[in-house]
Amino acid sequence: MRLLLAPMEGLLDFVLRDVLTSIGGADRCVSEFIRITGSLLPDKVYLRTMPELHNGSCTAAGTPVRAQLLGSDAASMAANAVQLAALAPEGIDLNFGCPAKVVNRHGGGAALLQDPAAIHAVVSAVRAAVPAAMPVSAKMRLGFSDRALMLDCALAMQEAGACELVVHGRTKLDGYRPPAYWDQIARIREAVRIPVVANGEIWTVEDALRCQAESGCQDLMLGRGIVADPGLAWRIRKAVAERDGLPLPTGMRDVQWPDLLPALLRFWHLVCEDLEPRQRAGRLKQWLNLMRRAFPEAEKAYQHVRVMTDQAAITVWLDDLQQQTLLQTAA
Numbered sequence: 531m532r533l534l535l536a537p538m539e540g541l542l543d544f545v546l547r548d549v550l551t552s553i554g555g556a557d558r559c560v561s562e563f564i565r566i567t568g569s570l571l572p573d574k575v576y577l578r579t580m581p582e583l584h585n586g587s588c589t590a591a592g593t594p595v596r597a598q599l600l601g602s603d604a605a606s607m608a609a610n611a612v613q614l615a616a617l618a619p620e621g622i623d624l625n626f627g628c629p630a631k632v633v634n635r636h637g638g639g640a641a642l643l644q645d646p647a648a649i650h651a652v653v654s655a656v657r658a659a660v661p662a663a664m665p666v667s668a669k670m671r672l673g674f675s676d677r678a679l680m681l682d683c684a685l686a687m688q689e690a691g692a693c694e695l696v697v698h699g700r701t702k703l704d705g706y707r708p709p710a711y712w713d714q715i716a717r718i719r720e721a722v723r724i725p726v727v728a729n730g731e732i733w734t735v736e737d738a739l740r741c742q743a744e745s746g747c748q749d750l751m752l753g754r755g756i757v758a759d760p761g762l763a764w765r766i767r768k769a770v771a772e773r774d775g776l777p778l779p780t781g782m783r784d785v786q787w788p789d790l791l792p793a794l795l796r797f798w799h800l801v802c803e804d805l806e807p808r809q810r811a812g813r814l815k816q817w818l819n820l821m822r823r824a825f826p827e828a829e830k831a832y833q834h835v836r837v838m839t840d841q842a843a844i845t846v847w848l849d850d851l852q853q854q855t856l857l858q859t860a861a
């Protein structure tokens with residue numbers, strides 16, 4: 531089983547990748563999409579989205595990061611992939627799932643799921659343009675407004691040379707509304723020869739095991755679920771080992787709320803170092819907001835920080851929160 535961290539623009543960026551992979555349990559990350567609209571992007575754009583390129587395409591904890599491109603013009607995607615490949619990413623992933631209106635209006639992201647031939651053109655152009663040893667994978671939804679072309683799209687990706695597919699089990703029209711249709715991912719898995727990774731709506735260990743059973747995929751991609759519960763990958767590994775009668779994974783951690791306080795502080799320091807002042811408090815609130823799903827303590831922390839804007843005051847509050855939690859755990 532492989533567990534991948536999902537690309538999530540504005541949420542799972544290099545800062546959160548750093549923090550989540552320091553907690554561990556994931557095999558690989560994918561960067562949020564880098565949009566190609568025609569011009570050749572300068573290196574600094576790739577390096578800004580994916581500073582891990584300065585570190586051998588790995589996070590500080592050593593987890594590999596694959597770079598994701600989004601675009602519909604095959605020639606321009608290929609030219610940019612060459613530029614990106616020179617920066618030596620672990621691999622290149624192609625986005626065929628983004629539901630954003632501005633992206634779809636220009637024929638990119640999920641809009642391409644209406645045109646398997648266009649998907650074939652993009653994947654084969656990128657595949658041919660980059661060194662043969664560099665993995666080129668693709669990430670898709672089940673379709674645009676329905677699933678009619680789902681298998682054609684997946685087969686187009688395979689025939690054009692994609693080495694792996696991540697399938698988010700919803701159409702563009704489904705948006706992010708539950709459920710994710712894991713049984714439909716099974717249809718794609720049965721139709722292609724390349725590895726398929728199942729994605730969508732995995733919030734708990736039970737979800738992960740059910741997703742594996744319904745999709746028939748061993749490999750999973752975790753999105754909002756691991757942001758809400760950063761120990762989720764380890765818990766899934768433990769449950770799968772117990773289910774299959776295998777030894778517990780090495781380095782296994784049982785991540786509880788007190789373990790997350792140092793991670794929250796590290797996140798805050800990185801956010802303050804690397805992001806614009808106007809984004810900082812919002813990013814902390816965004817993470818705590820998602821963690822409310824998994825931890826009652828996060829609910830309390832979120833309610834406290836919700837009205838705060840002053841960076842220094844937030845730093846003092848987070849330090850205090852960690853001290854109090856340490857004292858409570860020791861008592």
Ligand SMILES: Cc1cc2nc3c(=O)[nH]c(=O)nc-3n(C[C@H](O)[C@H](O)[C@H](O)COP(=O)(O)O)c2cc1C
Nearest residue numbers: 536537538539541562563698730731732752753754
């Ligand atoms: C805020 C946000 C940003 C996202 N950005 C990307 C992206 O840049 N590229 C991509 O392929 N998918 C993107 N996705 C989709 C996720 O990778 C994933 O497929 C989706 O969230 C379903 O998984 P989940 O239910 O586990 O969150 C994004 C999702 C969210 C919620």
